[in-house]
Amino acid sequence: MEFNHPVGDYHVHPDFSIDAKGSLREYCEKAMEIGLAEIVFTTHVDSNPASEDWNKIIINGEKKPVTAENLKIYQDAVKELINGNDPVPIMVRCGVEVEYHPEVEDSFLQMVADMNFDFVLGAVHFIDDGLLTVEKDVKRLLKKYSPVELIEKYYKIVQKACQVPLFDSLAHLDIYRRLGTKLFGEEAARIDYEFLDETLEALVKYGLPIEVNTSGIRHGIGDWYPSKPLLHKARQANVLIGGLGSDAHAPDQLAVDFEMAHLIVHESYPQIYED
Secondary structure, eight states, X not given: OOOSSOOEEEEEOOTTSTTOOXXXXXXXXXXXXXXXXXXXXXXXXXXXXXXXXXXXXXXTTEEEEOOHHHHHHHHHHHHHHHHSSSOOSSEEEEEEEEEOOTTOOHHHHHHHHHTTOSEEEEEOOEETTEETTXXXXXXXXXXXXXXXXXXXXXXXXXXXXXXOTTOSEEOOTTGGGGSHHHHHGGGGGOOOOHHHHHHHHHHHHTTOOEEEEGGGTTTTSSSOBSOXXXXXXXXXXXXXEEEEEOOBSSGGGTTTTHHHHHHHHHHHOTHHHXX
16 A cells, blocks of 8 residues: 555554464564554453453453453553564554443543543443344344434434543444344434434534544444534534544454545644644
């Protein structure tokens, strides 16, 4: 790849995340191979104490609870990559993707804040106890809520997440589109919801940027998160962009469709490349 401006991938899951593969160094080697200037690791951190499967981090190949001690092991591994005996010749930042739940305890968010990560990406994947990216979970939720009600519940949680000062950016704004028209019908593509307007207003009010997440390309929906029409609407509402993210869960997924994404984002938000 060749870019006219320094481009970084701000959403990368190394093998500390429970659903990812590839070591920190393997990601850096791939990033250098494809011409990225920066890589930001965002290991999953689930804030839901009721989650049996997701509130874990992988330490030495084993699932461990998300604690300050285990997060410190991850931080130290990134520091070793940067400042150790064999440092990588690329800009590297240590971050996390924090799953936000309305009932999250302040003490958990404070624990993450006290870790002083370089970058904290906020995210909403869950409605009640169901993942919006898992078909069986969404089908179960749709027995309880209509598609519009489910999408509205998602955005109401996002609005609460906007008020969390810990977050540097918000991940994949319309992630429910991953299952698209298959389960949500035409409602998935609509951007004229009142609660969506309220969400964009909240993002502006609290100064929370959104990412342009290109993983929708590899998910087969042929677009990004947010969709290009929603990205245009966000631009009109003066929502900030926090960078590009591939949401990579393996090294070969880095910077998917970044050639097109960085051109469009630069055209819409030139200030993020001029700062």
